[in-house]
Amino acid sequence: MSVPSSSLSRKSGDGVSDQFPAGLRVLVVDDDPICLLILEKMLKKCLYEVTKCNRAELALNYLRENKNGYDIVISDVHMPDMDGFKLLEHVGLEMDLPVIMMSADDGKKVVMKGITHGAVDYLIKPVRIEALKNIWQHVVRKNKDEYKGKDCEQTGSVEDGEQQQKPPEDAEYSSSANEGNWKNSKKRKDEEDEAEERDDTSSLKKPRVVWSVELHQQFVTAVNHLGLDKAVPKKILELMNVPGLTRENVASHLQYRLYLRRLSGVSQHQNGLNNAFMGPTDATFGSMSSFNGIELQALASSGQLPPQSLAIIQAAALGRATNKSPVPVPLVDQRNLFSFESPKLRFGEDSLLNNNSKQINLLHGIPTNMEPKQLATLHQSAQSLGNLNMQLQSQSSQSGSLLTQRPQSQPRTPLLNEINGSHVSTLPSSLGQPIMSQALPSSVLPRNGIENVRGGTFGSVSQPSSALDFSVNHGTEFPGNSFPLMSNSGIPILTSKGMLQEEVKSEMKVPRGYLPNYDTFDELNQNRTQDWGVQTDGSTFDVSQHSNLQGSLDVSPSILVQQGFSSNLKSEQSRNIPVSKATFAVGDSRAGNISNPSQQLNSSPADISQRIKAERLPNMGFQNTFFPEQFGQDDLMSALLKQQQEGTGAVESEFGFDGYHLDNLPV
Amino acid sequence: MERNLHRQLANMKKSLFDQGYLDEQFIQLEELQDAANPNFVEEVVTMYYRDSARLIQNIDHALEKNPLDFAKLDNYMHQFKGSSCSIGAKKLKNECTQFKEYCETGNGEGCKRTFQQVKKEYAALKKKLEHYFQFARQVGPVEKACRPK
Numbered sequence: 001m002s003v004p005s006s007s008l009s010r011k012s013g014d015g016v017s018d019q020f021p022a023g024l025r026v027l028v029v030d031d032d033p034i035c036l037l038i039l040e041k042m043l044k045k046c047l048y049e050v051t052k053c054n055r056a057e058l059a060l061n062y063l064r065e066n067k068n069g070y071d072i073v074i075s076d077v078h079m080p081d082m083d084g085f086k087l088l089e090h091v092g093l094e095m096d097l098p099v100i101m102m103s104a105d106d107g108k109k110v111v112m113k114g115i116t117h118g119a120v121d122y123l124i125k126p127v128r129i130e131a132l133k134n135i136w137q138h139v140v141r142k143n144k145d146e147y148k149g150k151d152c153e154q155t156g157s158v159e160d161g162e163q164q165q166k167p168p169e170d171a172e173y174s175s176s177a178n179e180g181n182w183k184n185s186k187k188r189k190d191e192e193d194e195a196e197e198r199d200d201t202s203s204l205k206k207p208r209v210v211w212s213v214e215l216h217q218q219f220v221t222a223v224n225h226l227g228l229d230k231a232v233p234k235k236i237l238e239l240m241n242v243p244g245l246t247r248e249n250v251a252s253h254l255q256y257r258l259y260l261r262r263l264s265g266v267s268q269h270q271n272g273l274n275n276a277f278m279g280p281t282d283a284t285f286g287s288m289s290s291f292n293g294i295e296l297q298a299l300a301s302s303g304q305l306p307p308q309s310l311a312i313i314q315a316a317a318l319g320r321a322t323n324k325s326p327v328p329v330p331l332v333d334q335r336n337l338f339s340f341e342s343p344k345l346r347f348g349e350d351s352l353l354n355n356n357s358k359q360i361n362l363l364h365g366i367p368t369n370m371e372p373k374q375l376a377t378l379h380q381s382a383q384s385l386g387n388l389n390m391q392l393q394s395q396s397s398q399s400g401s402l403l404t405q406r407p408q409s410q411p412r413t414p415l416l417n418e419i420n421g422s423h424v425s426t427l428p429s430s431l432g433q434p435i436m437s438q439a440l441p442s443s444v445l446p447r448n449g450i451e452n453v454r455g456g457t458f459g460s461v462s463q464p465s466s467a468l469d470f471s472v473n474h475g476t477e478f479p480g481n482s483f484p485l486m487s488n489s490g491i492p493i494l495t496s497k498g499m500l501q502e503e504v505k506s507e508m509k510v511p512r513g514y515l516p517n518y519d520t521f522d523e524l525n526q527n528r529t530q531d532w533g534v535q536t537d538g539s540t541f542d543v544s545q546h547s548n549l550q551g552s553l554d555v556s557p558s559i560l561v562q563q564g565f566s567s568n569l570k571s572e573q574s575r576n577i578p579v580s581k582a583t584f585a586v587g588d589s590r591a592g593n594i595s596n597p598s599q600q601l602n603s604s605p606a607d608i609s610q611r612i613k614a615e616r617l618p619n620m621g622f623q624n625t626f627f628p629e630q631f632g633q634d635d636l637m638s639a640l641l642k643q644q645q646e647g648t649g650a651v652e653s654e655f656g657f658d659g660y661h662l663d664n665l666p667v
Numbered sequence: 668m669e670r671n672l673h674r675q676l677a678n679m680k681k682s683l684f685d686q687g688y689l690d691e692q693f694i695q696l697e698e699l700q701d702a703a704n705p706n707f708v709e710e711v712v713t714m715y716y717r718d719s720a721r722l723i724q725n726i727d728h729a730l731e732k733n734p735l736d737f738a739k740l741d742n743y744m745h746q747f748k749g750s751s752c753s754i755g756a757k758k759l760k761n762e763c764t765q766f767k768e769y770c771e772t773g774n775g776e777g778c779k780r781t782f783q784q785v786k787k788e789y790a791a792l793k794k795k796l797e798h799y800f801q802f803a804r805q806v807g808p809v810e811k812a813c814r815p816k
Contacts, residue, residue, distance in 0.1 A: 031746075032746060033714065034718060034750045037714065038699075038711060042695075042699060078742070078745055078749075105745065125749055128695055129699070
């Protein structure tokens with residue numbers, strides 16, 4: 001086997017690289033002692049390092065204790081204490097190791113199940129030694145792909161992309177007074193994020209795929225295209241057509257989404273947002289997609305979704321994305337998951353994180369990612385979002401409030417959408433917080449709490465529920481971040497967003513002071529594998545913390561908002577703004593992100609709608625990692641947009657918040 | 668003389684294969700034997716009989732219940748089948764498969780009938796293998812795994 005030992009040595013630990021695959025560290029899990037003994041003997045004959053285990057829980061403990069102590073796991077399907085597929089899921093999510101399933105059962109259904117759950121191989125018992133001799137290929141493949149994926153991600157990731165984009169964008173949109181601040185902070189954030197991310201990503205130990213917003217977008221698109229039922233990792237992978245991405249990556253991502261969806265579905269009854277991401281199995285998925293456009297429209301038309309709600313929705317979406325709290329997903333994972341949605345969510349992320357509900361995600365994304373300018377807009381939207389949150393919570397018509405809010409912030413409709421979906425609850429919190437400057441109660445709203453805050457702060461946003469619902473339903477990726485903020489309140493939202501971001505960061509290790517950090521958010525996402533949901537619990541929105549944010553936001557919020565929005569609008573098509581990290585750099589005048597049509601939370605519904613229509617929400621590089629697919633941000637955004645304008649085109653869902661070009665904001 | 672013993676042993680093994688008691692998996696196990704584990708196969712088989720006795724009992728008890736819990740039966744049998752095929756017990760594996768099919772269709776009678784067969788095969792194989800290993804020990808530890816002609 002001629003494998004480059006150097007690259008492998010890293011992952012397989014020390015020593016064995018030269019004789020690879022000899023020394024491959026295998027963990028075998030099987031409740032049958034006979035099989036276990038035989039397998040152990042066979043693996044030893046292949047010169048592997050074998051650890052055998054007869055219980056799944058025990059195996060997980062081994063793996064958790066020694067994160068890099070194993071290269072591959074072989075597990076039986078039928079085990080008394082834990083289903084083999086469950087173990088497979090856990091390993092995929094937590095450790096991202098290749099897992100081989102095995103069973104005496106060779107029924108097609110079971111084998112299919114193994115594949116869809118992300119197993120790299122399925123062996124039929126009795127297992128022959130020849131089959132075991134080749135298992136090293138899965139290790140090599142995974143690492144190679146991950147590494148490559150990571151590289152690709154990195155280069156195209158938000159952090160990188162954003163960083164690169166920042167200068168030009170900044171130049172373009174440096175019109176707002178706060179922009180400079182934001183930019184600076186954002187840059188700082190970016191750098192920090194990048195550094196952090198690099199640490200994570202550049203390590204070859206176990207390269208993880210960074211699910212940037214773009215990547216996530218592609219994922220969402222693929223899933224939507226396939227339909228929930230048919231969205232199996234292999235097909236998704238093919239549709240996505242991303243070099244370096246492995247089916248395993250997709251499978252874990254899908255599982256994560258499913259997981260999130262389950263969580264969000266429970267909390268918010270949103271069918272739309274997360275559904276899409278929850279995975280094919282979830283019915284919500286379907287609903288989500290459908291929800292996106294239709295619901296948004298409905299919401300919009302019904303006027304139920306005030307801008308605020310939109311924000312809330314976004315927040316919700318964000319929150320949803322971050323709903324992972326129960327799952328001890330490493331930050332990386334989170335990042336991955338949310339990256340797609342997160343761009344938007346970034347803002348709301350902070351706040352969203354707190355809420356385990358996905359809602360928070362939205363919210364987080366919003367503030368955090370948004371650049372100062374955006375923040376301003378966000379402020380406004382935040383306010384509206386605040387309301388939204390409230391509404392979201394109730395998950396009523398989302399569109400109404402959110403959309404209305406949009407006028408100001410335009411850009412973030414998509415966010416709101418997203419938020420609505422899952423993060424309805426989060427939105428409020430996130431929004432509430434950042435907006436605190438405006439009116440947000442200082443209490444950071446944990447996701448759940450967000451609602452409260454929102455209610456308080458966003459008195460204006462009265463429709464949060466609707467808005468939230470909206471997002472919730474959508475499941476579209478709604479760069480919640482950008483939106484909520486942008487909506488109505490514009491500035492408020494911004495602040496909130498920024499705050500949220502910071503909040504989120506703090507929880508997630510995000511540098512707080514930095515408000516609209518989409519970058520931060522990215523960083524967050526990346527660094528934090530934790531559930532976003534967890535983070536948002538309360539701490540995310542430390543409004544007080546984000547005083548700086550607020551401060552910056554306060555700066556002619558309206559202007560900011562507008563600008564942010566306009567810029568977003570402009571960039572609408574820039575969906576593909578590398579969402580990584582802070583696409584939403586609020587201050588960044590990254591018009592791109594927010595410009596996504598769906599995202600445009602533009603304050604003026606009309607404007608927004610128009611814009612949104614025209615533009616597809618830029619990939620909200622916002623927090624790529626941030627928004628879990630749950631919300632189909634795109635869908636959400638588009639939905640929101642539609643609401644606003646009656647028909648906003650579905651946005652790509654990238655709530656590229658980062659591009660709140662304040663300049664563009666329709667005043 | 669030794670050659671004779673070896674040949675006898677080889678013949679024994681051959682007949683076991685020919686009669687369908689054992690399959691390729693048994694060879695795989697034998698190939699795992701080496702100087703460090705000269706009696707690996709015997710150890711595994713011994714462990715198998717010890718472990719599976721419990722399973723047989725469970726299935727027996729479950730079959731006495733009324734009404735039959737097919738899911739449980741299927742579960743037990745799945746475990747038993749897994750172990751059996753790991754040692755290369757061919758006939759036994761086939762009976763297990765049959766049993767599982769009856770479980771799926773909810774055929775209680777079929778299950779009971781098949782299980783009687785399972786127990787018969789189980790006992791028969793045990794005797795044959797015991798005999799085989801006894802002989803193998805006599806012949807000497809350097810019994811290399813060889814495919815029956």
